[in-house]
Amino acid sequence: MILCVCPNPAIDKFIHIDDFNPGKVNRIKKELSYPGGKGVHVALGIKELGEEVALLSFWGGSTGKWIKQECEARGIVCYGPELEDWTRICLTIKSKNDFNETEILGAGPMVGTFEHTAFFKEYEKLLKKSDLVAMSGSWPNNSINASYSPLIERASLMGVKSFIDCSGDILLDALEKKPYAVHINHHEGYDIYKSKDSMEISMKLGNHCNMAAVTCGSKGLYLYDGKELTHALSKVENVISAVGSGDSLMAGLIVAHKRNYNLVETAKLAAATGAANCIREDLGMFYRKDVKHLFNNCDVHVKQLN
Numbered sequence: 382m383i384l385c386v387c388p389n390p391a392i393d394k395f396i397h398i399d400d401f402n403p404g405k406v407n408r409i410k411k412e413l414s415y416p417g418g419k420g421v422h423v424a425l426g427i428k429e430l431g432e433e434v435a436l437l438s439f440w441g442g443s444t445g446k447w448i449k450q451e452c453e454a455r456g457i458v459c460y461g462p463e464l465e466d467w468t469r470i471c472l473t474i475k476s477k478n479d480f481n482e483t484e485i486l487g488a489g490p491m492v493g494t495f496e497h498t499a500f501f502k503e504y505e506k507l508l509k510k511s512d513l514v515a516m517s518g519s520w521p522n523n524s525i526n527a528s529y530s531p532l533i534e535r536a537s538l539m540g541v542k543s544f545i546d547c548s549g550d551i552l553l554d555a556l557e558k559k560p561y562a563v564h565i566n567h568h569e570g571y572d573i574y575k576s577k578d579s580m581e582i583s584m585k586l587g588n589h590c591n592m593a594a595v596t597c598g599s600k601g602l603y604l605y606d607g608k609e610l611t612h613a614l615s616k617v618e619n620v621i622s623a624v625g626s627g628d629s630l631m632a633g634l635i636v637a638h639k640r641n642y643n644l645v646e647t648a649k650l651a652a653a654t655g656a657a658n659c660i661r662e663d664l665g666m667f668y669r670k671d672v673k674h675l676f677n678n679c680d681v682h683v684k685q686l687n
Contacts (some may be wrong), residue, residue, distance in 0.1 A: 383635060384511040386504065386532065387420020387438045389489045390448050390520045391471040393664045395622075401480040415664045416451040419518030419546060419658050422625045422665030424457050425656055426632025427515075429669055433638060434462060435511070438505055439521060441490035442467030453505055460538040461505060464501045466490030469521070473664065475608060482624065489521030504532060507653050508539050515635055516555075517546045517628065533558040542638070545590075546631050548572075548602040562638070564631050569594055578601045580610060584686075594626055594634055594651065601680075602655065604648040610684045613648035615656035621656070625665025630655030633672070649679040 397411040416425070422435065427434040427608065436635075438461045440449050449459045474480050492500075512647035520527045528551055536543045542561035543682050545552070548569045555561065564584055579597045583605040586593035593605045601614030603619025604669035633654030637647035653675035658666035 382433045382435055382511050382638065384507050384514040385427065385434060385436050386426040386514060386516045386529075387418045387424070387518060388492075388500075388527070389469065389519045389568045390416070390418035390438050390445065390447060391438075391469045391489075393417030393445050393624075394470060394472050395509075395662075396472055397475045399476065399677065400494075401474055401476040401483075401680055402476055403480075413662070415666070416448045417625075417664060419449075419628045419631075419665075420515065421448065421452065422628030423546075423632045424452065425455060425517050425633070425666055426629045427636055428455060428457055428659075428666060430630060430632065430636045430654070431553050431669070432636055432671070434458075435507060437461045437500070438685035439490065439492060439496065439500065440468065441465070443467040444470060444655065445490075449501075453465060460503050462496045462503075464490045464496060471612070473599055473622070480621065482626065489519075492521050492525070492527065494525055497523065497527060499532070505535060505609040507537065508536060508541050510542055513542050513544060513635055513639055515544045515546070515631065516560075517631065519547065520551065529555045529560075530558050533560050539674060544631065544635050546627065546639075551657045556589040560590050562594065563590045563647050564594040564596070565633065567595060567597040567629055580612075580684075583610060590639075594630070596630060597625070602630065602648055602652045604644060604651065606644055608686060608687055609644055610681045611644050611648040612684075613645075613652035613682045615649075615652045615678070616680070617656045617659050617675070620659045621662050622664065626655045628665050629667050629678065645681055645683060646659075649676050649681055652679055 635650040
């Protein structure tokens, strides 16, 4: 089983507004809702690829209940504490002007010591049944300085490889614990290393993990394992939305590792799942048939470094 940890899930809403005008009244023409949060997207992608997956999260109020129900309806087993405060709502604006793809992210419910302790105890139980663990996204509001560091440490002690996708101080803190694999985008890489070169970012990130994955939008994926640097690009036409592509890519990365793919095959599957998300309207989701086509047509280049 693959365990996905998503401390801060969300209801993702696509709100369609023909011409968004800041500072004025804007009326939504169409509104679509999806189960969201980075770790939720990862779990959905892993399930779509045919692997058994469990999801650990905080489930807050009516919104948390709805997300949990949607995930379970798709065959994902859900665990974690229930909270009174509602799980957040995140908005993505679809517009014909420059505000298209603008994201407004909710903060999430407040988590205290009691809830966090219950979350960690559930995590320890699930690790005993897990082959890999993915940790994705932000933490909800909390008074305990919550981070992924103790989760990475516990996974390492139990011999479970951890895959991390987060940003900011939480990422810097996680890197000190040397997770097995890390995925970031080139913007996050610049924030850490002050470099715009995705190859350079990949190799520097590789000092903190066994596998470093750096995505650069339409320029594709750079994947580094300490010996080889692989660049993979799956091209798609008629992009509907790129929101959630990094999470879909993370799902491909994890499934490829579970199936013992080599570095080239891993890069191809990750790039294909990330690209497949762009051609499905549902945020952070893809179809397996699209992944198969994109995998077979993925452009890959390998650079030997040693």
